[in-house]
Amino acid sequence: MDSGGHPLGARSGSLLSRRSSRQGSRGSISLSREMGDSILNSMRRSLQSAEQLLGDVDSSLLAQVIDSGDRGLAFEDDADEEVENTLEIDDTPTRIHGTNSHGTSVVTPVSLMEPKDTTANVPTNSSIKGEPYKLSWMLDYASYLIHLAVFGFLGVFTRYGLQKLFGPGCLALTSDQSPLYLDLPSNMLGSFLMGWFGIIFKADIRHISDHLIVGITTGYMGSLTTFSGWNQKMINLSSKGHWVYAVAGIVLGMFIVNESITVGAETGERLRGWILKCIREKSSVGSKCDWEHWRVDTRTKHSMLLAAMVILLSLLWILSIVLAIVKVHSLADGAVLWLGCSVAPPGVWLRWYMARLNGGGIGIGKHRHLKWLPFGTLAANVLAxxxxxxxxxxxxxxxxxxxxxxLNGVQLGFLGCLSTVSTFAAEVYTMRRSGQIAKAFVYAAATFILSFVLGTLIYSVPVWVEHY
Structure with missing residues (x-):
């Protein structure tokens, strides 16, 4: 959806060709992530052509476009087959190199970045093939966890602040007694930002740092939004007999987050087009915009960034634990916030780990079914x-x-970060944009029905029986 580019032309046959050969060397570029970024890039360039492109791609990739979890790292040692893909966009072939086992992806064809050597393979963060500054597997994994935790803290802070701002204590626009539940503003904001950073600018940020884009999308926006809080508010209403409010909260909430991510993608597309236009205008007058120095592609840059993130994580986590102990003991204001921050990182990590189930389907080997269904996100939301x-x-x-x-602190932090609305909304959006409306409806319905039914059995039935 690059406003500065041309729409994708009609193609006969498949747009993607794959060539495989056995290699002794090990790589860490994931086919699914490459294809996911290519899909999102094509959605940026032309919403009208997205259906045609996505229709030619394995449906399992739809479930991994937003988040494939730690799959790329967990099975990196098994990588033994190199795959080279060619994606033709506006008659311009774009080479995508990597392995079909899993890992991190390269930049997509129309990144805002300007590589110094456009014919060479673009290095990634996890492993830079043929370069001396290759990070170890454990260091790479730890870097992902640290980024997720830091951005998870920021997500919890933002969500809590929005609850207070729009809740009964301030603007009084949301409450526990209406379909406009307390977490609606944070779910709206997170879904809107997912349209920007999870769809439009994802490949551009990944070109700078793959750890950074995972931290922003899975860490921050996944923790800023919460499905479990939304579901529980509707269960609370239904347990009191307000079934109309509960149904209205689900339907209205789903409509709002869907519109939020759509508006985010559309405004992000326009913003990106404006940025590209400014870059082209500056280039035409001899003022070249060189983005390469922003890339985290050397051992020194990796080490400096990782050290800064470790220090930041240590400060945030120690501060949260100390304040949580003090405030819970004295029952002071802020006890729920700081306790929530203390238990937030495990929630983010577990959700990221469960995302490896996305695109896996049900079954063994070639006999897998429902590969289009993001089982990882579904399981995380229902479990939370x-x-x-x-x-x-x-x-x-x-x-x-x-x-x-x-208990409220655990709900705010651990469960709020374990569940997510932004990723869920992005997956539904991707299915809808690919023309798979029925699958999008089934996925959304399954998420709400399973969560609401389980919540009713666990919460409402005891409340009704015991008259709490």
Whole structure:
């Protein structure tokens, strides 16, 4: 959807050709991530042509376009087959090199970045083939975890702040007693930003740092939005007999987040087109925009960035734990926030780990079914919703201030980060843009029905029976 480019022309046959050969050397560029970025890039360039392109691609890639978790690192040692793909866009062939086992992807064809050597393979963060500054597997994995944790903290802070700003204590636009639930503003903002950074600018940011784009999308936006909190608010309403409000909250909320990511993608497309136009105008007058110095592609840059992130993570986590202990003990304001921040990183990590299930389908080997369904995201949201319901009914049963603060902190941090609306909305958006409306509906319906039914059995039934 580059406003400065031309729409994709009609192609006869498949747009993608694959050539495989056995290699003794090991690579770390993931076919799924390459294809995912290519898909998103084509969606940027022409929304009208996205259906045609996506229709030719293995449906399992649709489930991995937004998040494939740590799949690229977990099976890196098994990489033994190199795949070279050619994607033709506007009669300009773009070479994508990598292995079909998993790893990180290269920049897509129309990145804002300007490589110094456009004919060479673009280096990635996980492993730079043929270069001396290749990161070890464990260091690469740790870097992902650290980025996820740091951005997860920021996501929890933002979500909590939006709850307070738009909630009853300030603007009073959202509440626990209406379809406009407390987490609606954060879900809207996260979905909007996902349209920007998860779809439009994803390949450009990945060209700078693959760890950074995972931190922004999976870490920040995944933690800024929460599906379990949304589901639990609707269960609370239904348990009190407000079924109309509960249904309205689900339907209205889904419509709002869908529109948010659509608006985000459209505005991001225009912004990106404007940036490209400015770059071309500066280049025409001899003022070249060189973005290469921003790339984290050397051992020194990796080490400096990793050291800064480790220091930041240590400060945030230690501060959160200390303040959580102090404030929970005294039941002071902010106890829920700091306790939530203390348990946020494990929630982000677990969701990222579960995302490896996306695109895997059900079955063994070639006999796999439902590969289009993002099972990782679905499982994370349903699991978080079920645990959220269990903690909510526990809080009602125990009913002490300290236990309520602790349980609310776990709900805000761990479960809020384990579940996500931004990734869920992006996956539904991708299916809709590819013309697979029925699959998008089935995926969305399965997520809500499973979460709501489990939540009702775990929370509402005990509430009705015990009259909490």
């Amino acid at each position: 919703a079920a645990i959220m319901a269990a903690l909510s009914v526990t809080a009602k049963a125990v009913h002490t201030k300290r236990s309520t603060a602790v």
